[in-house]
Amino acid sequence: MGIDLTAEAARRRTPTVRGPSEQPVVLTVNGTHHAVALEPRVSLLDALRDRLGLTGSKKGCDQGTCGACTVWVDGRRVLACLTLAIACEGRQVTTIEGVATDGEPHPMQRAFIEHDAFQCGYCTPGQIMSAIALIEEGNAETDEDIAEFMSGNICRCAAYPGIRQAIKDVRDARERP
Amino acid sequence: MNTAIGRPVDRVDGHAKVTGGARYTAEISLPGLTYAAVVGARIPSGRVESVDASRALSAGGVLAVLTHENLPKIAGQPRLLPSLLGAAAPGQSFFPMQDAAVHYAGQPVALVVAESHEQAQYAASLVDVAYRREPSITAIDEGRDRVYEAQRLFGGLMPGRDERGDVGTALAEAPVRIEAGYRFAANHHNALEPPATTAVWEDGRLTLYDSTMGIRATQLTVAHLLGLPLSHVRVITHFVGGGFGSKAMTWPHVTLAAMAARHVGRPVRLALTRAQTYTSNGHREEQEQRISLGATRDGRLTAIRHHKLSITSHFDDWAEPATGVSSQLYDVEHYEGVHSLIHGNTMTPTFTRGPGETLGVFVLETAMDELAYELGVDPVELRLRNHARTDPRGNPWSSDGLAECLRLGAERFGWHGRDPRPRARRDGDWLIGTGMAAAAYPVAFFMPEQRARARVYEDGSAVVQTGTQEFGTGVLTVATQVAADALGLPLESVRFEAGDTDLPNTSAAVGSAGAGMVSAAVHAAATALRDRLVAMAVTDADSPLHGADPAAVEVADGRMRLRDRPETGETYADLMIRRRLADAEEVGSWTPPPLTTPHGLLTFGAQFAEVAVDPGLGLIRVRRMTGVFAPGRVLNPKLARSQLMGGMVWGLSQALLEGNEMDTRHGRWGASNLGEYLVPVNADIPEITVEFVEVEDDVVPLGIKGVGEIGQVGAAAAVANAVFHATGRRLRRLPLAAELVMDPPASS
Ligand code: FES
Ligand code: FES
Numbered sequence: 001m002g003i004d005l006t007a008e009a010a011r012r013r014t015p016t017v018r019g020p021s022e023q024p025v026v027l028t029v030n031g032t033h034h035a036v037a038l039e040p041r042v043s044l045l046d047a048l049r050d051r052l053g054l055t056g057s058k059k060g061c062d063q064g065t066c067g068a069c070t071v072w073v074d075g076r077r078v079l080a081c082l083t084l085a086i087a088c089e090g091r092q093v094t095t096i097e098g099v100a101t102d103g104e105p106h107p108m109q110r111a112f113i114e115h116d117a118f119q120c121g122y123c124t125p126g127q128i129m130s131a132i133a134l135i136e137e138g139n140a141e142t143d144e145d146i147a148e149f150m151s152g153n154i155c156r157c158a159a160y161p162g163i164r165q166a167i168k169d170v171r172d173a174r175e176r177p
Numbered sequence: 178m179n180t181a182i183g184r185p186v187d188r189v190d191g192h193a194k195v196t197g198g199a200r201y202t203a204e205i206s207l208p209g210l211t212y213a214a215v216v217g218a219r220i221p222s223g224r225v226e227s228v229d230a231s232r233a234l235s236a237g238g239v240l241a242v243l244t245h246e247n248l249p250k251i252a253g254q255p256r257l258l259p260s261l262l263g264a265a266a267p268g269q270s271f272f273p274m275q276d277a278a279v280h281y282a283g284q285p286v287a288l289v290v291a292e293s294h295e296q297a298q299y300a301a302s303l304v305d306v307a308y309r310r311e312p313s314i315t316a317i318d319e320g321r322d323r324v325y326e327a328q329r330l331f332g333g334l335m336p337g338r339d340e341r342g343d344v345g346t347a348l349a350e351a352p353v354r355i356e357a358g359y360r361f362a363a364n365h366h367n368a369l370e371p372p373a374t375t376a377v378w379e380d381g382r383l384t385l386y387d388s389t390m391g392i393r394a395t396q397l398t399v400a401h402l403l404g405l406p407l408s409h410v411r412v413i414t415h416f417v418g419g420g421f422g423s424k425a426m427t428w429p430h431v432t433l434a435a436m437a438a439r440h441v442g443r444p445v446r447l448a449l450t451r452a453q454t455y456t457s458n459g460h461r462e463e464q465e466q467r468i469s470l471g472a473t474r475d476g477r478l479t480a481i482r483h484h485k486l487s488i489t490s491h492f493d494d495w496a497e498p499a500t501g502v503s504s505q506l507y508d509v510e511h512y513e514g515v516h517s518l519i520h521g522n523t524m525t526p527t528f529t530r531g532p533g534e535t536l537g538v539f540v541l542e543t544a545m546d547e548l549a550y551e552l553g554v555d556p557v558e559l560r561l562r563n564h565a566r567t568d569p570r571g572n573p574w575s576s577d578g579l580a581e582c583l584r585l586g587a588e589r590f591g592w593h594g595r596d597p598r599p600r601a602r603r604d605g606d607w608l609i610g611t612g613m614a615a616a617a618y619p620v621a622f623f624m625p626e627q628r629a630r631a632r633v634y635e636d637g638s639a640v641v642q643t644g645t646q647e648f649g650t651g652v653l654t655v656a657t658q659v660a661a662d663a664l665g666l667p668l669e670s671v672r673f674e675a676g677d678t679d680l681p682n683t684s685a686a687v688g689s690a691g692a693g694m695v696s697a698a699v700h701a702a703a704t705a706l707r708d709r710l711v712a713m714a715v716t717d718a719d720s721p722l723h724g725a726d727p728a729a730v731e732v733a734d735g736r737m738r739l740r741d742r743p744e745t746g747e748t749y750a751d752l753m754i755r756r757r758l759a760d761a762e763e764v765g766s767w768t769p770p771p772l773t774t775p776h777g778l779l780t781f782g783a784q785f786a787e788v789a790v791d792p793g794l795g796l797i798r799v800r801r802m803t804g805v806f807a808p809g810r811v812l813n814p815k816l817a818r819s820q821l822m823g824g825m826v827w828g829l830s831q832a833l834l835e836g837n838e839m840d841t842r843h844g845r846w847g848a849s850n851l852g853e854y855l856v857p858v859n860a861d862i863p864e865i866t867v868e869f870v871e872v873e874d875d876v877v878p879l880g881i882k883g884v885g886e887i888g889q890v891g892a893a894a895a896v897a898n899a900v901f902h903a904t905g906r907r908l909r910r911l912p913l914a915a916e917l918v919m920d921p922p923a924s925s
Binding site: 039041042046049050053054055056057058059060061062063065066068095096097100105109110112113114116118119120121122123124125128144146147148150151152153154155156157158159160161162163164 | 187188190191192193194195196197198199200201203204206293294295299367368369370371416417418419420421448450451647648649650651815816818819820822823826827850851852856857858859860861862864865
């Protein structure tokens with residue numbers, strides 16, 4: 001998990017020093033451009049929650065240990081609490097608020113409700129962002145894969161069996177033509 | 178008739194939760210919002226010698242640094258009482274930053290308020306606190322020479338000792354005796370949402386957005402500590418990201434947020450960091466337990482002695498009560514339960530899911546497994562033989578179901594035909610074992626009157642309200658079901674509102690009591706409203722129901738009709754429009770039966786587990802679990818199943834994963850994050866079967882005994898007994914250390 005940190009990507013970027021004061025930053029979240037002023041130390045998670053009012057991504061630990069803050073950057077799952085917002089300029093950020101189509105919930109969202117794959121709901125946006133990505137990644141082929149690749153998302157309410165079932169349902173529905 | 182009750186309907190707040198639309202406390206945005214960060218003491222005992230806040234104050238965006246030198250004194254002293262009682266519930270009899278004394282590591286010693294979250298966090302790191310460290314006691318091993326027997330527990334609510342008969346003689350004379358001691362590491366709740374509070378003052382009145390299991394407890398506590406009229410404190414909570422006991426009391430940070438907001442004259446959000454939750458909202462205390470069972474050769478228990486030793490704070494006699502089940506579950510004439518304590522340098526421990534009884538039952542049910550081996554009796558049969566028919570006072574259970582749970586569980590799990598010999602089953606490198614345990618949990622009944630309000634509009638839609646809060650229990654859903662059922666309305670026509678102390682009052686939802694008491698209040702309000710509308714109809718000359726006996730009227734789909742002539746009737750809407758009533762409303766209340774009710778009050782269940790142990794690597798994997806429970810009326814089996822399953826996972830986790838050790842040199846917890854304090858992840862959890870046994874109960878509200886804790890009780894013992902079956906080793910320390918199941922056995 002993480003944004004593209006390869007040497008090639010690093011070379012493409014211009015090494016400019018910005019900060020420590022607030023900098024103008026354009027974030028592209030769920031297809032919308034947001035011009036905000038951010039200190040470079042602001043995490044993507046805090047930028048989303050406190051500056052853009054997109055509070056669907058949750059802060060469970062702010063330390064990269066719980067997965068509640070999982071979002072996609074350029075289509076890959078990342079922990080928004082360990083990602084600096086300013087590093088996401090020019091990238092596509094997708095959050096739980098952006099997975100519905102035309103106001104219709106994503107099938108994974110519906111499957112989570114159907115299988116009661118949550119209780120308090122605090123881990124749920126992160127679980128769903130991982131769950132959708134898991135199928136895209138091809139990591140939802142077997143029960144063991146699902147359990148393993150969902151293990152970065154803690155659910156303290158322990159809805160794990162329901163989460164697995166929801167993912168299997170969505171995977172199988174996709175495979176059926 | 179409408180039968181919303183008992184249907185496995187989806188959560189009414191499901192959409193909000195899966196779309197990110199559900200707002201939790203730290204997500205409330207207010208104009209002019211500022212951010213607070215707590216500085217916690219780095220020593221467990223001693224004094225703050227000086228605080229140099231100059232660097233913090235000159236950092237960007239900082240509005241204030243509060244310490245014991247400039248924080249106003251609180252107006253009322255905190256006193257430890259469970260929030261369910263409906264009084265102020267500050268969690269501990271100590272409020273920080275009133276003087277320079279430090280009683281535990283993490284105790285707030287300064288509070289920084291700044292314009293942004295980042296600025297507050299950074300400035301908090303710049304506050305320079307000089308301490309004078311004094312000797313501390315932070316673990317049982319350090320305080321063995323200061324053990325005292327607790328007279329009363331729980332702020333005086335419960336006696337520390339429970340005795341009957343002559344346990345010493347009975348044990349001495351018992352033909353068979355089992356005796357063992359156990360050690361349990363401290364547990365932390367780790368609700369996924371760290372507690373947060375946002376405080377706003379307006380014209381001397383305070384509004385708190387609080388992440389709590391009891392908005393009413395927050396209101397009472399903060400009003401008490403700040404000397405405010407209750408009418409000047411309003412508490413709002415929309416969604417709470419899990420509680421498990423950590424948010425059952427109103428901990429100091431809540432009041433500190435209010436004090437900070439008053440100081441800076443702007444709204445303040447105080448969100449604890451994950452690390453701070455380990456020292457800010459209580460924990461399950463480190464403890465040791467000893468049990469002695471006396472029995473006859475034919476497997477009848479004659480005596481139980483059950484002692485607990487634990488460490489509490491300097492200011493409170495807190496012990497999670499561990500003997501409520503061991504004193505009642507089995508029919509034993511001679512019993513002795515004792516709680517002993519050591520005053521130490523920790524904060525006051527608190528309720529943690531399945532408080533007290535989960536470990537008490539672990540000890541009891543592990544000993545029962547040993548007794549079964551000693552006697553050569555099947556473990557299920559041993560429980561059946563000893564289950565008490567009444568409570569120790571001779572009162573019948575309000576409802577039972579234990580025997581049915583044991584039998585059904587054994588059948589579903591495939592218990593029969595089990596070869597009881599340890600190390601008899603293998604699967605490749607894995608040793609396979611199965612184990613079981615009985616489960617029971619006391620039904621808590623000491624809450625005051627609970628109220629709710631029901632309103633029907635002239636279009637036949639309804640709003641039902643009560644001041645409870647949603648933290649994952651599904652209360653919004655089950656209360657909607659109860660209201661729809663009582664009003665005779667379709668589920669979709671009823672909206673249930675909660676989470677605001679301006680609504681009718683209910684107590685904190687703790688001790689598995691939430692669903693029962695809220696449902697009872699909602700039921701009372703909705704029934705009162707239906708009765709009123711029916712009474713209106715039968716006395717209305719223009720109503721088709723005019724002159725009918727109200728008792729002969731039922732309501733379905735919003736239409737009042739004669740039970741035996743359903744074609745005669747009219748809708749609420751018809752009646753109300755004709756009477757020019759835009760809405761009609763009733764408040765209903767429910768008061769629990771007196772504590773002296775002549776009934777035994779336990780919820781029963783049975784747990785079964787299969788484990789695989791790799792003795793080469795010290796790995797333990799739970800392969801499957803089956804839990805059967807008799808929680809009284811189940812309002813929504815889908816949600817109840819989830820909660821019971823969650824409890825079973827907590828039991829598994831208590832056995833195998835969770836524990837924190839004190840680093841006694843520094844007097845600080847060894848772990849303070851989710852990387853080091855292990856909680857289960859998806860791959861740890863097998864498929865879990867949950868079954869219900871139906872029991873009728875007309876003592877508890879609406880027949881509901883609750884599902885919050887019983888799922889956890891007995892689960893750890895079933896896992897540990899399965900590990901014994903697999904390996905021949907008894908687990909007497911939780912969480913289990915890998916070396917205990919590795920070959921060759923560790924000498925301990
Ligand atoms: S909040 Fe990012 S991993 Fe926990
Ligand atoms: S639903 Fe509560 S943490 Fe997952």
